[in-house]
Amino acid sequence: MKIEPFGVEIWMNEYETKCRLNLAETCVESLTIAELLELTGSNTADLSALLPMKMTYGAIEGSERLRNAIAAFYDSQSPQNVIVTHGTIGANMLVHRALVERGDRVVSIVPTYQQHHSIPASIGADVHLLQLQEKDGWLPDLGALRALALPGTKLIALTNPNNPTGALIPREMLLEIAEIARAAGAWVLCDEVYRGTDQEGPGMTVSMADLYEKGISTAGMSKAFSLAGLRLGWVAAPPEVIAEVLIQRDYDTISVGMIDDHFATLALENAGRVLARSRAITRGNLALLAEWIEAEPKLSWVRPRSGTTALVKLDLPMSSREFCTELLRETGVMFTPGSAMGMEGYVRIGYANPPEVLREGLALVSGFLARHGSRISRSQKRAPVSSTASLNWKSGLWRPGPGS
Template sequence: MQIEPFKVEIWMNEWETQCTYNLAETCVASITVEELLALSGGSADDLSGLLQMKLTYGDIEGSPRLRTAIANLYANQCIEDITVTHGTIAANMLVHKAIVEPGDHVLSIVPTYQQHYSIPKSIQADVTTLALREEDGFLPNLEALKALVKPNTKLIAFTNPNNPTGALIERPMLEDMVDIADSVGAYLLCDEVYRGTAQVGDGMSPSIVDLYAKGISTAGMSKVFSLAGLRVGWVIAPQEVREQVLIHRDYDTISVGMINDHFAAIALEHADEVLARSHEITRGNLALLEAWIAKEPKVSWVKPRAGTTAMLKLNIPVTAREFCIDLVTKTGVMLTPGDAFDMEGYARIGFANDTQTLTEGLAALSEYLATHYST
């Protein structure tokens, strides 16, 4: 099977271990096991319970404890609807492999995580993309979406909150998208790995699986829950999709690790506490980033309403990749060039890491801009 190189992951693999200030990070600042136990009201003494855990395969589809905790993140889902995966990245792969066949029409809303157009292309689907525009606040143009669906559209894929722009599609627009998908009987796959990061209220936005019978949600522990190292994600999907997901999953997963399952369950059973920490970081850091941008004449943006990243529009005479390579080489500040998302002239910045890294990284970025692009 031929597939396109994964541009953003190649960039991250090349530079994230070489930088000083990782402003390309997309996860809310990761937590330790000790911090997780503290957030859940426990202590290191609770680890003694793991000593009797037999490290077998465990529950193949995910433990009932974990799937119950996942179901509580949704309005109308039960554990039978949930399949646990190796991160959201595996969840996305499994859904595309389960649904898409050669010749199917797939509509992907971009920019997005590259899986959502490169995997169906590798399956020889007919892939159409709908580009989000800055003038629309990086929200989908519904008339354009309506014009692009076809009678044979099998799947419409998108991220909400959006990766990389941080745009947030709220319930009325989601319901309009449901109507468009339903008009041709298409599935709606929403990669919701950043769900829970809205800048107001409890941070939660409606899930597509609670709005549409053919909605599919993928998500995981990496971004908002700060536990990327667990490599735990999930798929919530209609029964016919879930059955196919399970068939494909047998070939590449069997089960997630029992210890991973255990700690993911602890985190989700105390989701309110974990999310409160995430909100403190993302909301405080976004305010810092907004103040920084207001003082930088070479940078503009559409302020994110959710997520952990923003796209910086660069008013400079070089490509974004040239800029990002020179920046990280000379200052240790790592951004992600926009061409990783087919958005030349932009760079993605992550603002959910620890506040000291963000503050020091922005100061170094300001000095670099003043030195190299002051006129």
């Protein structure tokens, strides 16, 4: 099976262990096990429950306790509507493989996580992209969606909250998307890995699985729950989808790790506390980021309403990759170039680090913009930086460049 290289993952794999300040990070500042135990009202004595745990395969579909905790995260899902996977990335892969066949019509709303168009394309599906527009606040044009979702469309795929823009599709619009899908007979796959980080109100995005009889929601422990190291996600969907996913899953999963299952259950049973921490971080940091962008004349954006990332437009005579590699070379600060997600002219900034990391990183970027914004011309562009030597790295470590 041939598939397009995964732009964002290639970028992250190449540079995230070599930067000094990772403002490309999309997970809310990760929890330690000690912090998780404290946050959930447990203590280190609870670790003793792991000592007699025999390291065999766990419950194949996920433990009953875990699936109960996941189901409680929704308004109308039961444990029978849930199956546990290796991260949200595994959940998305399984859904696409379970539902999409060669020749099926698939509509993917972009920009998005690349899985949602590259996987169906690799299967041989007839993939149609609906491009979000900045002028629309990065929300989908429903007229354009209706025109693409012809009768017989197999699947409409989207992320909500959106990655990378941070746009949030409200309930009323989700219901309209469901109606468009219903008319076409299509499933709707909604990647909701950032769910729980809304900037206003209680912070919880309504789920597509709860709104539409053919709605499928995927999520996991990485972004909003700050536990990417568990590598645990899930699919919440109608029973017939779960059955098809299980067939696919038997070939690449068997079960998730028992320790992952244990700690994910603990976090989900105390989701209110864990997500309150995440919202405190993302809401405070977005205010810092907004103030900074307001003061930078070369940058503009549509302010995110949820999630952990912002898509920021560059007014500079250089490509997004050139900008990001030069920024890394001089300052050690890492952004994600828009070119890695089909959005040239933009960069994705993650704002879920500790506030002091965000402040330090943004201050360094301001210095970089002040040095380069007025004097870089297209004739002066550097070639894209690709080697560790040209980035002043030695043994995998960032080292200051000129002007740092």
